[in-house]
Amino acid sequence: MGSRLLNIQRRAAEHGRLRTGFTQGNGPARSATWIVTSHSEEHVRRAAELWGGEAEPWTPLNSTIGQWRVITRVPAIEALITPGDPLNQYNELWTKGGCQRRCDGETELLSRQPCICARQFGEDWHQKKKGTVCSATSRLNVMLPDLSGMGMWRAETHSFYAASEWGGMVDMVLAGTDGKGFVPVTLRIEPRQVVREGKTKKFPVVVVELRGVTPRQALTGPMTAATALDPAGGQAVAAIEAPRPDYLAEAEGALTSDDVRDVWRRASANGHVDPKGRDELSKQLMAIAERMDAEANDTNDDEPVEGELVD
Structure with missing residues (x-):
């Protein structure tokens, strides 16, 4: 293997985003199925072939650079967690002028002050109106093995509930694999509801689940790439589940x-x-x-x- 620059962090290129909402005439709307966006028309058309929907030109809000988009017909897609730590999370407040706050839950990192939202509204600050407080922002980088290219896709959610579940799931996997090897997962949009002050609120939450492997397999060390790509039919999985007869x-x-x-x-x-x-x-x-x-x-x-x- 050749040499690498030691002062530059190595990472794969980002091919596109996995979204759970879109903007329409009367404002933002949530989607019960995955939305795939990318600068690459090839990637989006391949996603439409796999998961349904029509590939179309698309320009993100507040941007002048055109991209491609498909609103798929599936609420779950197969992905791979790649080596390293694929997840980063912050409480963020964005306006047209950019990111105004980025907090780790204790310290607002841009101003170096204690958490502003918690100081103003207490521990239930996340229930306040969007735009007045930070959103719990989670970004998970995954590989989509059935699309062309070796780059990453970023799934992003602003769900307070998904933030705790994503962090717990990824941390358990990293504890077992030490951040080495690939882990097969399913990204699934799950409808949920809560009742607050007598009112029922329905919302989608993105769930990250192990795919085709048991917790025993996921937590006993790094998997081979062959097992991660074909967890249900690979001989490596069969060898783990059933020892060879004498x-x-x-x-x-x-x-x-x-x-x-x-x-x-x-x-x-x-x-x-x-x-x-x-x-x-x-x-x-x-x-x-x-x-x-x-x-x-x-x-x-x-x-x-x-x-x-x-x-």
Whole structure:
């Protein structure tokens, strides 16, 4: 591997965004399905092929640079958490003039003051009207394995509830993998509701779930890329879930050489031996079968031959 600049943080290019809302004539609207946006027409058209919807030119609000967008028909998409820490979270307040506040929950980082929202409104500050307080902003960088390109896609949410769930989920995965290897996940838009002051409020929350693997697999160390890309059908997953049978013990307990050969055929069907018999286990099984054949021949030679009566 070649050298790298040590004073520059290495990261993959950002291909686009995964959104849960859009702007229409009468203001912002939430979407029950994923919205994929990108500068690349190819990426967006491929997303439309996979997840439905129509690719269309699109210009973000307060921007003059055109992009592409598709409002898909799916509430869940498959993704990969990549090595490193893919999540960053801040309480942020944005206006047309840009970011006015960026707080880590204790300190407002732009002014270096204690959390302004909590000081003004107490611990329930997040229930105040949007635009008057910060929004809990979570940005998760993932890879979409079925789209072209090796870059990242950014899923962003301003949900107070998603902030705690994303942080807990990602931190558990990082504790098991030490930030190494890929982890297969599903990003799912889940409808929820709460009742406050006698009023029911409905809203979507983006949920990050493990996909095709168990918590045991996700927390026992980094996965191989092959397992992460095909968690349901990969042989690595099967090997973790079901240990390889002791074929040699089965062969030693067999009654005939044909039974030993049946053991080898089963091992071959499970992918545990070379189909051409060149691996060590195949050689050991064949040696057992040949030994049984030799023992059977020796036994037949020692059998008495029934005498023939002659007049």
